[in-house]
Amino acid sequence: MEQSFAGRRALVTGAGKGIGRDTAKALFASGAQVVAVSRTQEDLTSLAQECPGMETLCVDLGDWEATERALSNIGPVDLLVNNAGVALLQPFLEVTKEACERSFDVNYRSVVQVSQIVSRGLIARGAPGTIVNVSSQASQCAIKDHAIYCSTKSAMDMLTKVMALELGPHKIRVNTVNPTVVMTAMGRANWSDAQKSEPMLKRIPLGKFAVRKRKMTLFWER
Numbered sequence: 001m002e003q004s005f006a007g008r009r010a011l012v013t014g015a016g017k018g019i020g021r022d023t024a025k026a027l028f029a030s031g032a033q034v035v036a037v038s039r040t041q042e043d044l045t046s047l048a049q050e051c052p053g054m055e056t057l058c059v060d061l062g063d064w065e066a067t068e069r070a071l072s073n074i075g076p077v078d079l080l081v082n083n084a085g086v087a088l089l090q091p092f093l094e095v096t097k098e099a100c101e102r103s104f105d106v107n108y109r110s111v112v113q114v115s116q117i118v119s120r121g122l123i124a125r126g127a128p129g130t131i132v133n134v135s136s137q138a139s140q141c142a143i144k145d146h147a148i149y150c151s152t153k154s155a156m157d158m159l160t161k162v163m164a165l166e167l168g169p170h171k172i173r174v175n176t177v178n179p180t181v182v183m184t185a186m187g188r189a190n191w192s193d194a195q196k197s198e199p200m201l202k203r204i205p206l207g208k209f210a211v212r213k214r215k216m217t218l219f220w221e222r
């Protein structure tokens, strides 16, 4: 089904690479005005070249003050995709303070912050809106070396439920999507080892991970 987002303004975090980049491109191709937010300027420059007219914003979403400054004059946003995330994998007994802090700052805290900014704008305008939080199957499934990553995504799932409860009366819909492994840079870094991926693949009825297709959005490989 073709869907038009003409007349809507969408903000996608982590739009420089992977799922976020494809989401920004898909929304743009469907007529949305898109603000692509990410951490590496070169990614945003190439994205803007691919999609002339797309707005870009370079900021480290793990930095609360920098994010506050960067988004203070963001203007009206109707659709928000909280996609930026990191997967810092460590065996539980070796988990570091730095990995804990960075993971929760980027995967969880930035979702709170960016959603607050966008929601306050929507409520002030009296406009309806949609927020999609990119969680993971890892929110529900224990995976070796993923203690912190899994926890950030479980926290995101519960955050989403409370946001949906509190923002629903303002006509702001909030949902998560919980993908399995997707062969982005993050997916390849963590799941290219056949020994590690085999048990996971065995639990997937189609027997394969999701892949990024050149055409706009995510499809299962056939």
Ligand code: NAP
Pocket (backbone or CB within 6 Å): 013, 014, 015, 016, 017, 018, 019, 020, 037, 038, 039, 040, 043, 059, 060, 061, 062, 063, 083, 084, 085, 086, 087, 106, 134, 135, 136, 137, 178, 179, 180, 181, 182, 183, 184, 185, 186, 187
């Ligand atoms: P990816 O290929 O690593 O891309 C992540 C994007 O987010 C990059 O552009 C990255 O920019 C940006 N980003 C990361 N930290 C940021 C920060 N502090 N501030 C601003 N931008 C930041 O990852 P992906 O596989 O597309 O994953 C996207 C989302 O899907 C994540 O939330 C991930 O947890 C979730 N997910 C992924 C999989 C999978 O298997 N790939 C499965 C389920 C869920 P830089 O590269 O410049 O840091």
